[in-house]
Amino acid sequence: MADVTLKNVRKSFGTFTALENLDIEIRSGEFVALLGPSGCGKSTTLRMLAGLEFPSAGEISIDGRVVNDVAPGKRDIAMVFQSYALYPHMTVGQNIAYPLRKRGVPKDERAAAVQKAAELLQLEPLLDRKPAQLSGGQQQRVALGRALVREPKVFLLDEPLSNLDAKLRSYMRAELIELHRRLGKTMVYVTHDQLEAMTMADRIAVMHGGRLQQFDTPDAVYNRPANRFVASFIGTPSMNQIEGTLAGDTFTRGAMTVPLDRARFAAEDGPCVMGVRPEAVTIGTGHVAATIRLVENTGHELIVSLALEDGTRLLSRVEAGRRLSIGQTVQITFEPDAIHLFAPEDDGARLNTDEDASVIPMRSH
Template identity: 80%
Template sequence: MADVTLTNVRKQFGTFVALENLDIEIKSGEFVALLGPSGCGKSTTLRMLAGLEFPTSGDISIDGRVVNDVAPGKRDIAMVFQSYALYPHMSVAENIAYPLKKRGVSAADRKVAVQKAAELLQLEPLLDRKPKQLSGGQQQRVALGRALVREPKVFLLDEPLSNLDAKLRSYMRAELIELHRRLGKTMIYVTHDQLEAMTMANRIAVMHGGKLQQFDTPDAVYNRPANRFVASFIGTPSMNQLEGQLDGALFHVAGHSIPLDRTRFADDLGTGDYALGVRPEFVAIGDGELPAKIRLVENTGHEQIVTLELTDGTRLLARTDAARRLDVGQNVQIGFHPDAIHLFAPGEEGPRLNKNDAASVIPMRSR
């Protein structure tokens, strides 16, 4: 196992800054997800950890050693790619054993290592097959096996489940969680899928525009998002964010006022433009003073996602029980759970202005 540290890391391609002043410290044995939309810098970060790209400035350390100029093969890491990158002319056993063969490991020791990895990944019946004879999930396990036999200090996984269908992704998520539990190795996992990050990682590094937005536990990024981007990116559906004006203990939106408990927010808030955030599961339909009209009802089986429209045209979402009768066009009154209200400064990355209060212990009922 090994700690991984990125200190003030910057990566620039010509005039384009792909990554700006990234500081992350990953503890030995952690499962960390690098999460964000395309172009946020997560894959660039992984490639620099692997030695496939080099930082423009800053330091990358693995197990206490700065590896900025260390070749990929000497970093004691293993990388699992999105495309699996299996050799089509080799059997499963030969694919798994290939890194050991390159190192000059004896045939007898290679056989033992392959058998051990195959048992761990339930690949024993497949060892004589070629990759084209395998399903996507089986190919993914072979790619993992090839990484496992190297016994690296750090595993790097680059969107390894993105080519699988939804059912297989769910299965492989559970497999990877169990694999991490058994091995106890440091794993760094790149994904754009927040469900993968939330269910698999010990901590999540949320990235956007080449910058780290928040690095914290799944509970914290969901219940205490650092800013408006994190609030909008984490959660399905994402957090509602209503533009309005704060005046004392009242938040004005759509011609109506929502009372706030000012003790839950920063002491230095002034009158002016802010955004009020609330997760859909804490929007109460039929219990509140804010008038709205139901514009869409989506029944997912176990719940309903309801699109509501305020009098000024602002739309927001609510989650409610699937058995509840709600009709499109129906006029309703809505309210928000007072302990679930977040306040944000204006702008896409406007910071959250709550104190660490009761909102931190709200159960994540949407996950």
């Protein structure tokens, strides 16, 4: 059952259209990430779900009820903002209890709810401290606790981990996944960090310029990106995209000719873009010559920057320990099953026909 639905939603601010044709159906209990670059409309979408902004057109429903005109307090949602805005003069316990106190919940019940949230978030030893005496991650957990005690149907989280350092982020990421698993509540999670979306979400809504680009599982957005934008936005480093020409059983660019199985693509001869992820560019054998320009050692792998004869730059990911030197000329291969073709426009659609052939296991980071 759909729990949260946006139907053909548009949002304009004056003459500026921030969101258009937005269609998203979120299932009950699902963890959905809204992912996209700065300004693409993620927070605006979330604020409309929360009732803090109203759609200019279209329909928003929560739990089968149209909520376009329903006030935030009556939507059975809890929102955690990027800046978690705790009350500095209140203790952790009072901060967590605040939404219940405002609602007139009796003291005993409040204490029990705070205790439960504190256990879940491992905040028990900190209940009497003030926010200023907490680390960023602890403050973050208090903000989550404050949302939790309301026991809403839907959690809305706007970049809740963005103020944390890398180590704490990855810790809190795991905590949130675990929390979602235990609570089974619907969560809508805004982030511009694709790793966060990939690791946490059941499905990812990839947005760009106020439009939904693709709404699918992490596996699908990675292995079957709908268009060039999704292909370049998902994955680190980005998918290589090479402009060239499709002719018969080959893709060509300058002196480079790559054989293709045309049955895998619904594309006509002519200009197109070949996409290959760095892990599918292998160095050592092959029919394309390239020069090594840069080798970055991340510890567990090497990111190799290559230049084709005409200067086109490519990235390859290879296992650590390979002996590669800058200036060296090597032969490279594009793994045939991992080749994507896209229409040549900036937002060109993916032209592969098969659903699964390009699936390659994603490596951990």
